[in-house]
Amino acid sequence: MTTKSQEALLPAGMMDVLPPNAEIEAVAMEKLMSVFGTRGYERVIPPLAEFEELLLSGSGEATKTRSFRVMDPISQRMLALRADMTIQIERIASTRLSDLPRPLRLSYAGPILRTSGSNLHPERQFYQVGAELIGSDSSKSDTEIIFMAAHALLELGLKEISVDLGLPSLITSLLDEYNVKKLETRNIVRTACNQKDEAMLLSLHLPESRTFIDLMRCVGPADESIKKLKALDLPEKAIKELNYLIEVITLMKDQGPELSMTIDPVEIRGYEYHSGLTYTFFSKNSRGEIGRGGRYLLSNKADLSQTENGTGISLYLSKIVELLPSREKRKKVMAYSGISHEIVAEYIRNGWIVISQLETGDDIKSEAQKLNCTHILRTDGIEDIS
Numbered sequence: 001m002t003t004k005s006q007e008a009l010l011p012a013g014m015m016d017v018l019p020p021n022a023e024i025e026a027v028a029m030e031k032l033m034s035v036f037g038t039r040g041y042e043r044v045i046p047p048l049a050e051f052e053e054l055l056l057s058g059s060g061e062a063t064k065t066r067s068f069r070v071m072d073p074i075s076q077r078m079l080a081l082r083a084d085m086t087i088q089i090e091r092i093a094s095t096r097l098s099d100l101p102r103p104l105r106l107s108y109a110g111p112i113l114r115t116s117g118s119n120l121h122p123e124r125q126f127y128q129v130g131a132e133l134i135g136s137d138s139s140k141s142d143t144e145i146i147f148m149a150a151h152a153l154l155e156l157g158l159k160e161i162s163v164d165l166g167l168p169s170l171i172t173s174l175l176d177e178y179n180v181k182k183l184e185t186r187n188i189v190r191t192a193c194n195q196k197d198e199a200m201l202l203s204l205h206l207p208e209s210r211t212f213i214d215l216m217r218c219v220g221p222a223d224e225s226i227k228k229l230k231a232l233d234l235p236e237k238a239i240k241e242l243n244y245l246i247e248v249i250t251l252m253k254d255q256g257p258e259l260s261m262t263i264d265p266v267e268i269r270g271y272e273y274h275s276g277l278t279y280t281f282f283s284k285n286s287r288g289e290i291g292r293g294g295r296y297l298l299s300n301k302a303d304l305s306q307t308e309n310g311t312g313i314s315l316y317l318s319k320i321v322e323l324l325p326s327r328e329k330r331k332k333v334m335a336y337s338g339i340s341h342e343i344v345a346e347y348i349r350n351g352w353i354v355i356s357q358l359e360t361g362d363d364i365k366s367e368a369q370k371l372n373c374t375h376i377l378r379t380d381g382i383e384d385i386s
């Protein structure tokens with residue numbers, strides 16, 4: 001015998017979004033997209049599934065282990081369900097919209113599905129809302145994305161927004177510069193940097209271990225971190241990356257809203273396909289990040305030797321909704337079945353929720369109270385029953 005609880009059982013990481021959260025998510029999503037639209041970011045809607053060999057190639061390789069696959073009964077080819085919408089925006093920009101003038105500004109919103117969650121994000125299906133600026137290598141494009149995302153989050157009502165800036169490509173650059181070729185050693189360095197584990201680095205007995213440890217010790221508030229970073233003796237390529245980071249921070253201080261900024265130059269986790277500056281957004285009382293993004297290279301699908309720069313942000317809607325202030329409840333009224341549509345429409349325009357009486361013989365007051373209505377709309381006026 002199947003019980004009601006068994007009938008409602010869902011796979012791990014999947015969930016129903018019930019009232020009122022479903023409406024709150026929908027409204028928040030449209031507000032975010034509206035802010036992006038006012039800055040010239042045009043909306044695109046990619047498909048939920050694409051051919052596996054296309055979706056998981058190039059930058060998409062970073063999502064291979066997180067992507068569900070299914071067989072397409074029509075083409076008899078394997079499909080992959082998207083685990084990240086940014087990959088699809090790259091494809092659209094480099095194929096369908098390749099002839100449009102640059103920089104190209106695009107926005108998107110939709111569900112994504114992953115094979116596994118994480119400790120901070122156990123959900124495997126959630127909405128991703130984001131924007132991408134493609135075709136510019138200027139530091140101003142990064143600040144534009146960061147400011148726009150911060151403005152959108154503040155418009156929703158989030159408090160004390162902060163952004164953590166990073167350079168995940170810096171570790172790779174240094175490993176190449178120091179001629180560390182052994183894959184196992186490279187992975188240990190990456191893990192040690194992510195975990196801020198100095199002992200793990202020292203156990204490798206690399207002559208350059210001290211440089212990585214010095215970089216770990218630069219993690220912190222932007223002003224303090226920059227002073228420490230400038231004092232380091234680094235190769236030319238690494239210095240160039242740090243100078244770009246400093247340039248972005250200077251622009252943010254000079255031109256944007258006051259944001260709390262920190263720097264983590266050795267954070268790699270979660271930035272598999274990023275090739276430059278990255279940024280992670282947090283808010284007061286948030287458990288983990290509420291959005292992340294950064295700079296990457298797009299390959300032309302027709303000619304993989306051709307690339308262009310892109311930068312963008314992905315916001316996690318379910319995490320954002322958890323942090324939103326409580327909304328004022330809208331007034332709800334039950335209307336007699338004989339009330340005209342014109343009168344009902346007028347109340348709706350004035351912000352009311354109007355529920356129509358279905359059975360004229362029922363006790364309308366009891367029915368209204370059962371459905372949490374505070375008023376009854378009669379032919380001769382409105383009655384407060386709260």
